[in-house]
Amino acid sequence: MPKLVIIGAGGHAKVVLSALRALEQLGEVDFLLDDLKRGSLMGKPVEGGLELLDSIPRRRYDFHVAIGDNRTRARIINRLLDLGYSLRTIIHPSAVVETNSIDVGCYIAAKAFIGVDSKIGKGVIVNTGATVDHDCIIEDFVHIAPGSNLAGGVIIGQGTLIGIGTKVLPGVKIGNWSVIGAGSVVLRDIPSGVTAWGIPAELRYDK
Numbered sequence: 001m002p003k004l005v006i007i008g009a010g011g012h013a014k015v016v017l018s019a020l021r022a023l024e025q026l027g028e029v030d031f032l033l034d035d036l037k038r039g040s041l042m043g044k045p046v047e048g049g050l051e052l053l054d055s056i057p058r059r060r061y062d063f064h065v066a067i068g069d070n071r072t073r074a075r076i077i078n079r080l081l082d083l084g085y086s087l088r089t090i091i092h093p094s095a096v097v098e099t100n101s102i103d104v105g106c107y108i109a110a111k112a113f114i115g116v117d118s119k120i121g122k123g124v125i126v127n128t129g130a131t132v133d134h135d136c137i138i139e140d141f142v143h144i145a146p147g148s149n150l151a152g153g154v155i156i157g158q159g160t161l162i163g164i165g166t167k168v169l170p171g172v173k174i175g176n177w178s179v180i181g182a183g184s185v186v187l188r189d190i191p192s193g194v195t196a197w198g199i200p201a202e203l204r205y206d207k
Helices: 011-022 050-055 070-082
Strands: 003-007 029-033 039-041 044-048 061-065 194-197 202-206
Touching: 003 011, 011 029, 011 039, 029 050, 044 050, 050 070, 061 070
Parallel strands: 003 029, 003 061, 029 044
Antiparallel strands: 039 044, 194 202
């Protein structure tokens, strides 16, 4: 199996490295890249920034983008795919995954649950203890924050952030690149490009 490069050296990267340690795969990580940080993280060296990408052999390394911000993660993942690099999905061993439809570059965190016949796009984060029930569609670059609960048949559009502890009722559709604030309860559809929060969640302002 190819060695692994992690892009990002912040808090989310630390969580990803912890999952790899639980999977007994931490030894596969050769180094990290981060445009802002140097030094090391959990014993793995931060070798430099993204300017090093062109010098990394494609056949020797897989990549995982461990960055929580959806737009930044999307930009880097699309660049890696354009350059022909392979992206690895990482699933914590305590997660329960009942679907076979998970695209590349995802991170499924500790004690997360993904139900049967759900579809998970590329670069998605399903964070600690979050649940995605049956028949959900989670499009590319979504981040479902810790402790959030999506009921069956929910659709989350590309790049949307579901804030920590949010609950989304069955069959609700949330558009692209929206933000749902922490602790919200989403009772009805939310359009693209907006911020909403509350119980029930209401539109607060356009982004």
